[in-house]
Amino acid sequence: MIIPLPHVLLFSLALFGIGAYGVLTRRNIIGILISIELMLNAAGINLIAFSKTTALAPETGQIFAVFVIAIAAMTATVGLAIVLALYRARKTVFADEVNLLKW
Amino acid sequence: MGPVESLRHFIPELVLLGGAFTAFFLDFLLKNKRLVGYFALLTIVAAACLLKAPPKESLDLFYGFFHLDGFANLFRVLALIAVAATILIAFGFSPLRDRYEGEFYGLFLFMAFALITVAAANNLLMIFLSVEFVSILSYLLAGFLKNDLKAKESAVKYLLFGSVCSAVMLYGMSLLFGAAGSIDLPAIARVVDSPAMKPLGMIGLLCFFVGLGFKISMAPFHMWAPDVYEGAPTPVTAFLTVAPKALGFAVLMRVLASVFGESYRDWRQVLMWLSILTMTLGNLTAISQTNIKRFLAYSSIAQAGYILMGLAVFPSPLGKDGVLIYLFAYLFTNLGAFAVVSSVGDRTGSDEIASYSGLSERAPVSAALMTVFLLSLTGIPPLAGFLAKYYVFAAAVEARFITLVVVAAVNSAVAAYYYFRVIRTMYLVPADQPALPKPPVSAAAVTWLMAAGVLGIGLFPGFFIKLILG
Amino acid sequence: MTSHLLSWITFTPLLGAFLLLCIPKRAHNSIRWIALATTAITAALVGLAFSLFRASEAGFQLVERAVWIPQFGVQYLLGMDGISFPMVVLTALISLMACLGSLTHIRVKGGREKEYYFLFLLLETGMMGTFLALDLFLFYIFWEVVLVPMYFLIGIWGGPRKEYAAIKFFLYTLAGSLFMLIGIVAVYFASSPHTFDMTLLTTMKYGLLFQKVVFLAFFLGFAIKVPVFPFHTWLPDAHVEAPTPISVILAGVLLKMGTYGFLRFSYPLFPDAARWFQPAMGVLAVVGIIYGGFIALAQTDFKKMVAYSSVSHMGFVLLGLAAMNADGFRGALLQMFNHGTITGGLFLLVGVLYDRAHTRDLNDFGGLGAKMPVYAGILTFFSLASLGLPGLSGFISEFLSLLGAYQYSKLITALSAIGILLAAAYLLYMIQRVLLGKLNPKWAALPDMNALELSTLVPLMVFIVAIGLYPKIILEYMIPTLDGLLGTIRGGI
Amino acid sequence: MNPDMIYLVPLLPFTAFVVNILLGARFLKHRASWLSIATSAAACAIALPICFAVFKGGHFAGEFSWLPVGGGTLRFGYLIDPLSASLLFMVTIVGTLIQIYASGYMAGDPRYSRFFAYVSLFMAAMLTLVISNNFILFFMAWEIMGLCSYLLIGFYFERESAAKACFKAFLTTRVGDVGFLIGMLTLFTALGTLNFSEINGALAHGSARAAVPASLLVMSALFMFCGTVGKSAQFPLHVWLPDAMEGPTPVSALIHAATMVAAGVFLVARAFVIFMAVPETMPVVTAIGCFTAFMAAFIALTQTDIKRILAYSTISQLGYMVTALGMQGLGAGTFHLITHAFFKALLFLGAGSVIHGTHVQDIRQMGGLFRKMPHTAITFIIASLALAGIPPLSGFWSKDEILLTAFASGNIVVFWVLTLSAFMTAFYMFRLVFMTFFGKARDPHVHAHESPAVMTLPLWCLAIGSVVLGFPGSPFMHHWFQRFLAHAVPHPEYHPSAFVMSCSVIAAVSGIALAGIIYLKNVHWAEAVAKAFRPLYQLSLNKFYVDEIYSRFVIRPFLALGRVLFHFDATVIDGAVNGAGTGSMWLGAVKNWFDKNIVDGLVNFVGAFTCFLNSVVKRLQTGLVQNYLLIAFLGFLVFIIRELKLI
Secondary structure: OOOOHHHHHHHHHHHHHHHHHHHHHOOEHHHHHHHHHHHHHHHHHHHHHHHHHOOOOHHHHHHHHHHHHHHHHHHHHHHHHHHHHHHHHHOOOEHHHOOOOOO | OOHHHHHHOOHHHHHHHHHHHHHHHHHHHOOOOHHHHHHHHHHHHHHHHHOOOOOOOOEEEOOOOEEEOHHHHHHHHHHHHHHHHHHHHHHOOHHHOOOOHHHHHHHHHHHHHHHHHHHHEOEHHHHHHHHHHHHHHHHHHHOOOOOOHHHHHHHHHHHHHHHHHHHHHHHHHHHHHHHHOOOEHHHHHHHHHOOOOHHHHHHHHHHHHHHHHHHOOOOOOOOHHHHHHHHOOHHHHHHHHHHHHHHHHHHHHHHHHHHOOOOHHHHHHHHHHHHHHHHHHHHHHHOOOOEHHHHHHHHHHHHHHHHHHHHHOOOOHHHHHHHHHHHHHHHHHHHHHHHHHHHHHHHHOOOEHHHHOOHHHHOHHHHHHHHHHHHHHHOOOOOHHHHHHHHHHHHHHHOOOHHHHHHHHHHHHHHHHHHHHHHHHHHOOOOOOOOOOOOOHHHHHHHHHHHHHHHHHHHOHHHHHHHHHO | OHHHHHHHHHHHHHHHHHHHHOOOOOOHHHHHHHHHHHHHHHHHHHHHHHHHOOOOOOOOEEEEEEEEEHHHOEEEEEEEOOOHHHHHHHHHHHHHHHHHHHHHHHHHOOOOHHHHHHHHHHHHHHHHHHHHEOEHHHHHHHHHHHHHHHHHHHHHHOOOOHHHHHHHHHHHHHHHHHHHHHHHHHHHHHOOOOOOEHHHHOOOOOOHHHHHHHHHHHHHHHHHHOOOOOOOOHHHHHHHHOOHHHHHHHHHHHHHHHHHHHHHHHHHHOHHHHHHOHHHHHHHHHHHHHHHHHHHHOOOEHHHHHHHHHHHHHHHHHHHHHHOOHHHHHHHHHHHHHHHHHHHHHHHHHHHHHHHHOOOEHHHOOOHHHHOHHHHHHHHHHHHHHOOOOOOHHHHHHHHHHHHHHHHOHHHHHHHHHHHHHHHHHHHHHHHHHOOOOOOHHHOOOOOOOHHHHHHHHHHHHHHHHHHHOOHHHHHHHHHHHHHHHHHHHHOO | OOHHHHHHHHHHHHHHHHHHHHHHHHHHHHHHHHHHHHHHHHHHHHHHHHHHHHHOOOOEEEEEEEEEEOOEEEEEEEEEOHHHHHHHHHHHHHHHHHHHHHHHHOOOOOOHHHHHHHHHHHHHHHHHHHHEOEHHHHHHHHHHHHHHHHHHHHHHOOOHHHHHHHHHHHHHHHHHHHHHHHHHHHHHHHHOOOEHHHHHHHHHOHHHHHOOOHHHHHHHHHHHHHHHHHHOOOOOOOOHHHHHHHOOHHHHHHHHHHOHHHHHHHHHHHOHHHHHHOHHHHHHHHHHHHHHHHHHHHHHOOOOEHHHHHHHHHHHHHHHHHHHHHOOOHHHHHHHHHHHHHHHHHHHHHHHHHHHHHOOOEHHHOOOHHHHOHHHHHHHHHHHHHHHOOOOOHHHHHHHHHHHHHHHOOOHHHHHHHHHHHHHHHHHHHHHHHHHHOOOOOOOOOOOOOOOHHHHHHHHHHHHHHHHOOHHHOHHHOOHHHHHHHOOOOOOOOOOOHHHHHHHHHHHHHHHHHHHHHHHOOOOHHHHHHHHOHHHHHHHHOHHHHHHHHHHHHHHHHHHHHHHHHHHHHHHHHHHHHHHHHHHHHHHHHHHHHHHHHHHHHHHHHHHHHHHHOOOOOOOOOOHHHHHHHHHHHHHHHHHHHHOOOO
16 A cells, blocks of 8 residues: 555654654753654655655665664764763753853 | 766865874874874865865766865865864863863864865755764764863753754755655756745755754854854864854855756845844844853854855855855954964953953953954954955845845944954953963964964955955 | 155055064164154155146046956055145144154053054054045055054043043944945946946946935945034044044044045045035035034033034035035135144144143133243144134135135025134133133143144144145145046036 | 335234244343334335325235136235225334334333234234235235234233133124125125225226126125124124223224224225125115214213223224215225324323323322323323314314215214214213313322333324324315325215314314313212213113123023033934944843843743643743744744745
8 A cells, every 4th residue: 555645744744843842842851852853754754755756766765764864873872972961060951951051 | 977986086085084083093092182183183284285176177976976166175175274273273272181182183084074075065965964964073072071061051052953953954855855856956956946846845945944044053043053152162163153154155055056046036035134134133142242252153143144145145146256255254264263262261261251351461462363353353454354245245235235235234333343342352451460371382373374364365355366266 | 666656655654563563562762763753754755746746737646556356356556636635745744743742642641652653653554545545445445444543542542431432433434434335336336347446437427316325325434534413423532532643643634534535436426416415515514513613612621622623624624515616625625634734733732731731621721821831822823723814724725615615505605604703712712711811820830832742733833824825835736636526527417 | 116015014014023923032022122113114114105106196006826716816916095005104103103102111021022023913914904905815914913903902811801801802803704704705706806906897887887796795795894893893793892901002002993993994995896886785884883983982971991981982983984984985984094093092002101100090090190291191182182073183174074974965863973972072081081180189099100201202293193184184185185085986075064063163172161060170960960861871881781782692692502512412413323332232132131031931932832732731841942943943934934925
């Protein structure tokens, strides 16, 4: 069964929206990072879906998606490292408590 | 061009990549981490020497993933100058003096590699990868100082904001890919103008635009900038205000140039208002700053607004030239200013503007050079900043963007006020503290070099314009 | 040397400035001597130019031309004609006097002499360049170069409110000149082929609307510098807070840059717009004359009074310009020169008094005429010159301005004449409060002027008397050019 | 002789000025006067032959190019015609005599050399004015005279009153000068020239005159007359002259009686052809002159300061001259100018001698000086008789000529007012004479002595002049002087009238007699009259309140306006500028505030909204990064909305 493209796109949009919502509302930085992953994955789903339908060369989208996964992993790694460092220094992982720098 | 032939034109990149790995390796071996720094510098010089004059016709490397032309070459030069200068600044920055110093230089070599690939990236994938590479390295560098609360915080903010923007950009790229069926920019260009695909392509472009807007700290995607710039170690701040921004503009220009045809005209109004918004927000907020780094951060937002003027009139060659000239002028000026900030901050232990009081007597040379940089940022002739401003003003006048020019003129006057606030502190406020020791040779050297650049561009614009624009 | 004479005139001060950088900070005497020698050499070079300059020719002379920024046709183009020549002479003269005046004044002000003279010489280069540049771009650069040293000179060596005055001066002028920059760029793009070259630009024609808009842009730049009412409020602050020699330069040279700009650029480039704005210019001139006069009358601060008198006197320049006829232009240009020498002298005199008494409150003085006869004589002399006493130079230029303006509008001229009356009132009122009456015992020990101070004033007096008695000596140099300019403007109608 | 020698006439005193001002105080000291007197005498020696040549019918002119104006050039030069020759004659002689007198009067003054420098400068200016051939040069000299007047009135500047007086004098005359300047500009616009002979040429003939717009001529005539009003102390600008008496007495004699103040009358005479061209301006001149003559005489009745009485007398006599000119009596006016110069100079010098001898100025402190100062007294009485108009002294002839002009030209009111003024003149002069020289010494502290010969000799010379100079204009010489002037500018002439003469003599004699009765016989009529006509008495005593009116309605409002404008400048205009600055600061602050409050609030609101949507009941707690992101997202949404034209 082939899922129609609009359905996939709506799904990815929803995923993206959930990610965005999470980014805006999660207090915990790790939660925010996870939300970001959701957004990235939404894009990945788009890429795969398009590579199946509109792409001139299907492999482009797939390769792109693989890279996206890799980048997402990288972001997560670096992000976690930074959050860890932050936690060591500040004893917090809440985004709203990180406001030394302002105005 | 296939991979093997392409490598011939990829030597500088390879040198940098090799250098980066070697640097990490050397970091294990050497006790004196400074030597790693020298090695990094050497690598960059070598890469710079290996840069060939841009070929007459542009080259498509690696099956068109990279597009090597004069434009890309220019940004390679710019990136190398920025990295080299940053390393020199870092030599004189004492908080870095610990066992991770070697890694710092290694990361910068990676950064150099990432930057010079951005300029040549020619499809969505390469753009995404190189931009992301730069971003992730930036997050790391911003939080590089171990026991600095501000640095950690700035890294976190940078990371979160940057990643979200990357995600949005990626989402936009995926839509563009879907609309065009290809990740090549020319193919996308064809789609954008076609009515059927327009909505999808337009949303995709907008999302793409967000990611780049973040990089160039364009309003309303600029809010991370002050916090990050203030918190990051000064050499890193110096670097961040210049290089990623320049590369952001490079990508933006490449995208605008190749993707937009006639439909671009609709965007001019948007870009104009963004330019106005960016420079106005930057200037207005800069006025009340007390920390020099944060102050320069807002100033750099405002400068981005001026550069956007050149994009707002984009099809005009003068606008494009204006952006390039502006970026170079800004490179020298801002790096120079941060070099002074770094060396003064290192010697006084504070980045508050108040600690600059009486600097003209405590460190006359630093004060004088800082004045030159600030004057250049203000746009006073005959300095580089003036030439840059002249170019974008001229482009806007030529395109009859009178509102934009007038707002920019008013903004420049406002900007003069806060730049002169610093000058005032240095020259007009009497010194209440003892004279500062001499700065280390490296810091002095980079400051003088940047000053030479600022003055050189200002005094011999003909020569430099030819060098930059060909 | 004569083939690049104008370059030498412009850049000799800069060379001197760089030479100063090589001198150790504590070698005060050598610093002073180098600065003085540099200004003297510059003045001598101007003297050389004087001998080479042919008065009867209308066009540009001693022209130097070199390509500077080929990408947009910017040239290094210097030249001198009957409009710039008097200004260059004035600049050389005032700079030399101000440098002499600095010798003691800056020492009193507590040192940093190296920086001071460096900035001073930089300023002189900027001023010379402004008056000699014939390329709009180059002109703008010199114009801006003047601002920065001025900021420091006021800001570091000024009076109690120096910082405020300095930044106000800077921002005000910068804002104006940015609009001028826009105008310059607009002219560049409107010309075909695109050029900044004044010798070519004057031959081109533009539409009336374009002229009006760009005239206004230039106007903002120039009017703030002059300063034209209501853009004048930077002037009292800057003049009052600046150290004496710098007030002299401000009043003597800097204000003229604005009116020079009108004559050199606004009028020949936009003759139709100039005619369109003629009533406005006339009204602004009158308002400036009367307004400045009234405010000067109310002052109790000696320096502020002289500062406001500048607003009034520069109004006569504007009046002559607004007349747009031969007499008006001659009056305006001559008044520019005369105001430079006269008001420059007055500021020097204020400084002489301030150096001794450390106050400028007019009500605090009195009866100094008996104590300081030489000072009294010279102060009276300059005041009389300033109030337009016939036989001294101020009268000639005001007369010519009024004569020109009268042919344009009787009402405006009649009202301006009130300014003459006011000038008499505030200047004599000042003399009455400073020199006449009973001697305030506080000042019983004030010494009279010394030789150095005299040497700064006597040359100015020579110019004032010479021009006042026989104005032809300087008008001869101006007339061919001004008549040519008038021809250009009339040709444009 | 070479008429170009005339250039030396002003140049010689000018040289004396330069030398005296530069070297006087240090090197010349008391010898400064020698130089001034010598140059003045030399100028006299050069000028007199030329004058006599003109009296015999000569006419000299010469010029050189001076100031390029418009398409042409203004030329400077000299013009010796009957009018200027008469004045040249008077000025050189009176000037020299007064300087000789001053060398004695000023002896011992610490600023001796400066005094003579100023006087020499004045002489140079006055002589330039007299011989000038155009209005510009005339005006320049006119202004420099004003300057000298200023400097000399303020000569004793340590005195507060002198400092105020010189300021007032300069400023008041300057008001008139500005009018003069405008008049000149108008004239130049109308005729294209300021040269006297060219103006004469342009206006003398009806055809040429018709080509000139009359309105411009009227304007220029009236504005020029402002100059006269200022310089010759006519109402309403007369207030400076009485105060000008703060100057040393020789200065009062030279500048404020004989020469400078007469220059205003000379201006009308010079511009006579313009007034003749537009006769409708003449009544203005007459009215002002006549009122001034009456008013000043009336004020003089109650004054007690010897110099002030003379000053008001001068104003009054100048009023006579102006009236004469206003009735087209060029000859009469000029004639009175010349004679008046001699006897008024003599009166002042006599007064100076009295002051020099007694060291007081109030006539109520004097008395019985006749015996102590015989030379002074006799010459003073001669001059007083001349001024009162007793035949055959010079004043009689010239005043009679003016009265005749008024009578014959049909200005009967003017005639009677002038006659009444003549009566008052005689009265106040002899009130002065009787109180000063006769009766008993009133103040025991005053020890009078006669002045030295260097002072009395000039008195006698001037006395001779006062006696004989009337004859050239008298019927005995067939009105030679009037006819002589008529060569220059044609104007009406009248036959002498016995009625006018007898009126004049009766007025003079009765004035003197009345003064004699009151002040010699000590009849207390004066007090009775003063009581009976108290308002009039107050009016005279307070000088018609002109000073008070000026102070209330001109000076204070001007100063106040200055202060108001200054305040305006400092607050409104400067405020606007600063306001722009503060405005952007304020905007910056608002933005900060906005960041701090609104943005957070908005976030809270949006957060709550989202929470509601998701039915998740939890307090939204955002960190700053998320604020930033929210703003970015909102901005992004705006883009999308705009680009897709969703709204």
